[in-house]
Amino acid sequence: MANQLxxxxxxxxxxxxxxxxxxxxxxxxxxxxxxKEHKPLIVSIGYSACHWCHVMEHESFEDPDTAAFMxxxxxxxxxxxxEYPDVDDFYMTAVQALTGSGGWPLNVFVTPDKxxxxxxxxxxxxPAHGRPSWMQLMQRMADVWRDKPEDIQQQAxxxxxxxxxxxxxxxxxxxEDWTAEDVLAAADQLLKQADTVHGGxxxxxxFPSAMSVSFLLEYAHFTxxxxxxxxxxxxxxxxxxxxxxxxxxGGFSRYSVDDVWLAPHFEKMLYDNALLVSVLCxxxxxxxxxxxxxxxxxxxxxxxxxxxxxxxxxxSALDADSEGVEGKFYTWTxxxxxxxxxxxxxxxxxxxxxxxxxxxxxxxxxHRAMSIEQVCAVQNRPFAAVKSxxxxxxxxxxxxxxxxxxxxxxxxxxxxxxxxLNTALCKASAVLQRPDYASLAQEHMDWMxxxxxxxxxxxxxxxxxxxxxxxxxxxLANLAQAMIQLSLTLNDKRYLGxxxxxxxxxEAQFSTPGQDLFYFTSSLQNEVPVRKPEIYDGVTPxxxxxxxxxxxxLGLLENNSLLIQRSETLLRKMKSAAVRYTxxxxxxxTLGQRFVHGYKTITVAGSxxxxxxxxxxxxxxxxxxxxxxxxxxxxxxxIGNQFEKKAQIFICTKDACFPPLTxxxxxxxxxxx
Numbered sequence: 031m032a033n034q035l036x037x038x039x040x041x042x043x044x045x046x047x048x049x050x051x052x053x054x055x056x057x058x059x060x061x062x063x064x065x066k067e068h069k070p071l072i073v074s075i076g077y078s079a080c081h082w083c084h085v086m087e088h089e090s091f092e093d094p095d096t097a098a099f100m101x102x103x104x105x106x107x108x109x110x111x112x113e114y115p116d117v118d119d120f121y122m123t124a125v126q127a128l129t130g131s132g133g134w135p136l137n138v139f140v141t142p143d144k145x146x147x148x149x150x151x152x153x154x155x156x157p158a159h160g161r162p163s164w165m166q167l168m169q170r171m172a173d174v175w176r177d178k179p180e181d182i183q184q185q186a187x188x189x190x191x192x193x194x195x196x197x198x199x200x201x202x203x204x205x206e207d208w209t210a211e212d213v214l215a216a217a218d219q220l221l222k223q224a225d226t227v228h229g230g231x232x233x234x235x236x237f238p239s240a241m242s243v244s245f246l247l248e249y250a251h252f253t254x255x256x257x258x259x260x261x262x263x264x265x266x267x268x269x270x271x272x273x274x275x276x277x278x279x280g281g282f283s284r285y286s287v288d289d290v291w292l293a294p295h296f297e298k299m300l301y302d303n304a305l306l307v308s309v310l311c312x313x314x315x316x317x318x319x320x321x322x323x324x325x326x327x328x329x330x331x332x333x334x335x336x337x338x339x340x341x342x343x344x345x346s347a348l349d350a351d352s353e354g355v356e357g358k359f360y361t362w363t364x365x366x367x368x369x370x371x372x373x374x375x376x377x378x379x380x381x382x383x384x385x386x387x388x389x390x391x392x393x394x395x396x397h398r399a400m401s402i403e404q405v406c407a408v409q410n411r412p413f414a415a416v417k418s419x420x421x422x423x424x425x426x427x428x429x430x431x432x433x434x435x436x437x438x439x440x441x442x443x444x445x446x447x448x449x450x451l452n453t454a455l456c457k458a459s460a461v462l463q464r465p466d467y468a469s470l471a472q473e474h475m476d477w478m479x480x481x482x483x484x485x486x487x488x489x490x491x492x493x494x495x496x497x498x499x500x501x502x503x504x505x506l507a508n509l510a511q512a513m514i515q516l517s518l519t520l521n522d523k524r525y526l527g528x529x530x531x532x533x534x535x536x537e538a539q540f541s542t543p544g545q546d547l548f549y550f551t552s553s554l555q556n557e558v559p560v561r562k563p564e565i566y567d568g569v570t571p572x573x574x575x576x577x578x579x580x581x582x583x584l585g586l587l588e589n590n591s592l593l594i595q596r597s598e599t600l601l602r603k604m605k606s607a608a609v610r611y612t613x614x615x616x617x618x619x620t621l622g623q624r625f626v627h628g629y630k631t632i633t634v635a636g637s638x639x640x641x642x643x644x645x646x647x648x649x650x651x652x653x654x655x656x657x658x659x660x661x662x663x664x665x666x667x668x669i670g671n672q673f674e675k676k677a678q679i680f681i682c683t684k685d686a687c688f689p690p691l692t693x694x695x696x697x698x699x700x701x702x703x
Contacts, residue, residue, distance in 0.1 A: 039493040040110040041440045042078040050097035053108040064105040064142040070175045075109040075118050075136040078440035079297035079347040082152045083135040089155040090164045103172040113491055116551045120558040123196055124189055125149040139171045144559055145186035197562030208622035212609045216619045217249045220612040224261045228290050229268035237285045240305035241567055241616035247312045248652050252627055266313055270325055273395035278427045280328030282306050292397055293390050296350040296357045300447040301570050303329055307454035311461040315650040342477030344448050349438040359437050361393040370430050377409055378423050443492045445482050449508035456519040460647045468519050475516050503540050503550045506532055507576040514583050521658055530584055546603050547574050571617040578621055586631050594684055624653040628683050634658045636677040645694050
């Protein structure tokens with residue numbers, strides 16, 4: 031018999047809908063029931079592509095005896111962390127304080143007032159590795175709830191005080207602007223964490239760290255620092271060559287479990303691929319390396335093929351497992367390889383790193399064990415012939431793999447992650463000269479504005495025609511950023527107006543007097559007892575950092591000094607923490623670096639701007655905002671209508687404009703820097 035999760039949209043909740051546990055969805059009804067029955071709650075948080083969430087479900091939540099105990103002693107609530115990131119963050123902060131670590135599944139024991147008093151992550155069905163079993167832990171918590179209610183209340187009150195203190199940003203009220211020395215210190219700090227052999231930062235597990243790579247690319251561009259450029263490109267090259275990148279179908283997995291990027295955790299997330307598309311655009315602009323273009327187009331192709339619904343929205347994730355086995359969809363046994371590739375070039379096994387005994391759990395994760403240049407040298411064959419053979423083999427492998435049982439798809443559509451992808455599509459359109467990507471981004475944007483009810487009551491998640499849950503700051507900040515990027519890509523002022531309206535809504539609903547930073551949750555929400563600002567750049571950019579960008583961009587493009595001042599206030603507030611902990615504040619540091627070099631607007635006006643536009647878009651100028659306009663559409667030029675020439679280039683800072691140019695000079699990079 032199904033429990034109450036059966037009517038929920040979330041695939042993660044649907045996965046638990048037939049558990050014998052009497053799960054309830056997150057909501058006031060669950061806490062009201064707990065108050066009436068005088069029971070504590072178990073709030074269990076995860077997401078559909080979480081491997082250990084599936085393990086704990088199978089071991090414990092599907093077990094009738096375990097479920098019977100849970101039903102008798104607790105009110106049980108299942109939460110999809112992607113639907114309620116504020117709930118997840120609230121309880122994750124508590125569990126990290128209690129145990130020193132966190133992760134998913136996140137299992138928290140909670141009072142009817144929503145206050146946590148104990149919790150942890152995965153618990154085995156029998157005691158193991160110093161951990162109690164899930165049943166032992168529940169028995170202990172049920173006993174304490176019954177016998178020592180005053181201890182529970184004291185613990186909950188202490189935790190509330192801790193969470194309230196944690197929500198207050200402790201960084202000093204900085205009055206000093208970012209300097210070149212601050213950026214240098216941040217870059218040095220980040221490069222100290224660099225794995226100079228295999229790329230990336232730190233040891234396994236290794237995450238793509240797209241924002242850190244982006245910061246280093248911009249740092250190298252602004253300063254000429256060769257170490258920064260070398261490590262940023264090394265990181266991208268090693269990921270592209272590794273198993274974390276799908277050599278057959280395109281797209282990146284969430285992270286690698288080893289130091290060398292070979293063995294990924296095979297789930298694919300929309301946000302990772304969106305951010306990696308953006309940083310690959312930067313790398314392609316800086317280097318012109320054709321491989322980056324190919325990976326960009328293959329990754330976007332993967333997203334369009336496997337993560338896009340029939341309409342315009344994009345799904346959240348693909349699972350790591352298929353047929354109950356992690357990575358089964360993606361890996362190859364030696365027998366499968368030999369059967370399929372029997373008539374193909376023998377060098378392909380060496381190129382893709384295929385071993386008789388397997389390179390991972392007796393099977394093979396395809397990766398680029400050799401470069402094409404190495405293959406050419408060994409085989410004494412021309413580059414074009416080797417590359418053609420590899421492409422042909424990849425297509426053959428893809429066709430065969432498509433016959434397999436696919437991993438599950440988390441088909442809910444999140445506004446925040448879709449907005450990140452929209453920005454990435456706009457960048458790819460400009461960098462790759464692909465107007466079809468711009469058209470796709472516009473269709474996608476118009477769909478988001480309508481589907482998520484942006485002009486009335488913005489929502490966070492959408493599925494099957496229904497939008498629900500009040501939008502969070504990351505939803506709206508990322509959407510405003512995408513609107514700005516789309517406006518510049520299309521030269522369509524309408525989307526700037528949409529972004530401006532959205533920023534005014536954010537100011538009204540996500541800030542309070544005397545609070546510089548924006549809260550993560552709207553004033554319309556009351557899901558958790560403590561509102562807090564999101565300041566860290568995690569797997570996605572901090573929503574406050576994105577707002578600092580939005581305010582700066584709109585301030586420049588609308589000649590609004592108050593918005594620019596608001597942006598710079600946010601940057602000053604976060605400077606000390608960001609410079610000290612670069613890896614956790616990579617996007618903040620990127621913004622600080624751009625501030626140091628000065629944001630600029632570039633307006634190209636006149637009757638013939640196409641050639642100038644094409645040339646300028648080849649330039650890597652991350653601190654510049656472009657508009658290309660004909661006389662009849664001249665709406666942004668800040669210093670008057672001057673149309674003597676076919677095209678004029680106006681470059682302005684927040685304070686002044688330079689004399690207009692009539693052609694792009696050879697040293698345009700130097701002139702703008």
